[in-house]
Amino acid sequence: MAFNRYELTASTLTLPSGVKLRRSRAREDIVLADGSVVSKGSLGGWVQSMYNLDQTGNSWIFDNGKSYHRARVSGSAIIRNEAAAFQQAMLYGNAILEHRAIAFGNCRILDTAVVRCDAQVFGFSIIYGAAKITGFSRAGGHTRIAGNVIISGRAILEGWARCLHRRIRTNLGPGRHARLRPGRWQRKDFRVCPDEKQCPCNQGCRDLRPDPHGK
Secondary structure (H helix, E strand, C coil): CCCCCEEEEEEEEECCCCCEEEEEEECCCEECCCCCEECCCCEEEEECCHHHECCCCCCEECCCCEECCCCEECCCCEECCCCEECCCCEECCCCEECCCCEECCCCEECCCCEECCCCEECCCCEECCCCEECCCCEECCCCEECCCCEECCCCEECCCCEECCCCCCCCCCCCCCCEECCCCCCCCCCEECCCHHHCCCCCCHHHCCCCCCCC
């Protein structure tokens, strides 16, 4: 296991909130989970301190990705593009946060979960397994999303919503944003989409009909 994999450069970036970040730079070749290599001397993303990006493992921050406050990226997790983790968000395992997605609060993103596009994960949410959150979706509260679930469009998950390996119970009509409230369940390999006519996964939101048996 490598230690002191990267260093902080003199380049700084001051956020509108006044937080000052510094750009990272690899001190050695870093082999990522997908087999690609971050070459020695390559510039990485922005961090507030070395706490924000673990000095061990295979994690990395690319491009203008950011990790600050008490957020932490470890294991083989990756932040890229303009994505940002802040407050006390944690990414580990093989998690990916990319594009313009943000993770904040006390959320956790782990395993092979992916949060991308303009999605937001916050509160005490935990995203794990092979789950994917895309589009303008938001997962907050104590939400749990796992398995092969894909949350897309402008879906909103809040309270104690669960999207795991069970059938869904919700009320959803065409033209409405998908919204899962406390205690609702999502079955494996399903997608929550915003509109039956514009369903990005081509499955159709009509499949998200209430379970008459309440299971």
